[in-house]
Amino acid sequence: MGRRRRGRNVDGILLLDKPRGVTSNQALQRVRRLLDARKAGHTGSLDPLATGMLPLCFGEATKVSGFLLDADKRYRVTARFGAVTDTGDAEGAVIETRPVSELTAEALEAVLPRFQGDIEQVPPMYSALKQQGRRLYDLAREGTEVERQPREVTIHELTVVDVAGEEATFEVACSKGTYVRTLIADIGDALGPGAHVSALRRTALGPFRDVGALVSMDTMEAAVEEGGPQAAEGLLRPMEEALEAWPDVRLGRDLAFYVRQGQPVWVPQAPASGWVRLFADEGFIGMGVVLEDGRIAPKRLIARRAG
Structure with missing residues (x-):
């Protein structure tokens, strides 16, 4: 008998309005089951008594969750x-x-x-x-x-x-x-x-300041009931929204190729230091950091999903 497939590849961030009386991990696992998501993590716990903004990261978005852990x-x-x-x-x-x-x-x-x-x-x-x-x-x-x-x-x-x-x-x-x-x-x-x-x-x-954008557990459950996990997936936000504090660097096809191989590259007019958001023709591809010599090295690259 083959091993049971452990969920779907779901990528993105849900801004959950955590209900009172549940732990952050309980809330995460509930949403994970609703989405049938393979990989998930939260960005710092809220006490059970607390409500409000709890960003939940799914799939490739877990690679950027550390940036939210450090946020104000x-x-x-x-x-x-x-x-x-x-x-x-x-x-x-x-x-x-x-x-x-x-x-x-x-x-x-x-x-x-x-x-x-x-x-x-x-x-x-x-x-x-x-x-x-x-x-x-x-x-x-x-x-x-x-x-x-x-x-x-x-x-x-x-x-x-x-x-x-x-x-x-x-x-x-x-x-x-x-x-x-x-x-x-x-x-x-x-x-x-x-x-x-x-x-x-x-x-x-961090960059998430609009309480009107929070998604309740009831809204998630209603979306799944109406259209399945794929419908609830439409409530997720792009992972690059968590990283708006960092400057963007656009990579042409050749530079993007080398970055995906893990190689640092020279980018004209790039920032002089710190973290940067990397974009290629297909959109956001991950985070990089500016080295002492001015090259940009890939640090948190996002896997491209087939299909």
Whole structure:
């Protein structure tokens, strides 16, 4: 008996509106089954409590997912003051309660400047970071707390959107590696009553900033029901959209041939350094990097599908 074929070759990026209550991997596997896709990966986890932008990469697009992992992100986060949880969000157990005096935008704005720009964060115990080969959240569930080294992150923007009762909503733009749960916990400590995340939505990641372009799980399921996996595939975006921060280099037929053989090439008027998007006659063919001598070397080439 022949081996069962493991899915279809599907290439592209889905901007999923991740539903609340599922892990990023659960969301990925659900979409992968809907598309019957052979190869898939996501671009950095969202907590189960979080919703919003989760770019999912399929097929050849997995070769560029690392560029999205390094991208800046934007969130809308609601914090509940007066209660500290073991996870830093509403999914955890309350471990401390403190009185909340009147919560105002003015009081919050007085402490926010210390959390803007380059700051240090101690990663939470409930995180996927590893220590001596074990995930921190596994240790936390066993009741073990270990020392974590502070990490430098950048908070590009932090503003108060709304204050209602014991909750406040913030807009946050930040670098990769930022834990919004930790940011809210630290703001709560600075203000006095402590805080945890009660709602979190990612609204932008790297070049993807249009929340109106997000695709819900319901939309994916409806497309498959109506026209099969091929219909849902029409909701994917070209992988080069993830890379718009880098300049384009157009290759003629001869240069494209050598690049596909893995050879660096001279390209007139090419950028002097850094990563570049490579285009040939048939469109995007991958990413290259400018070498010290000015040649462009292929680094992440995209396989051409037959048919």
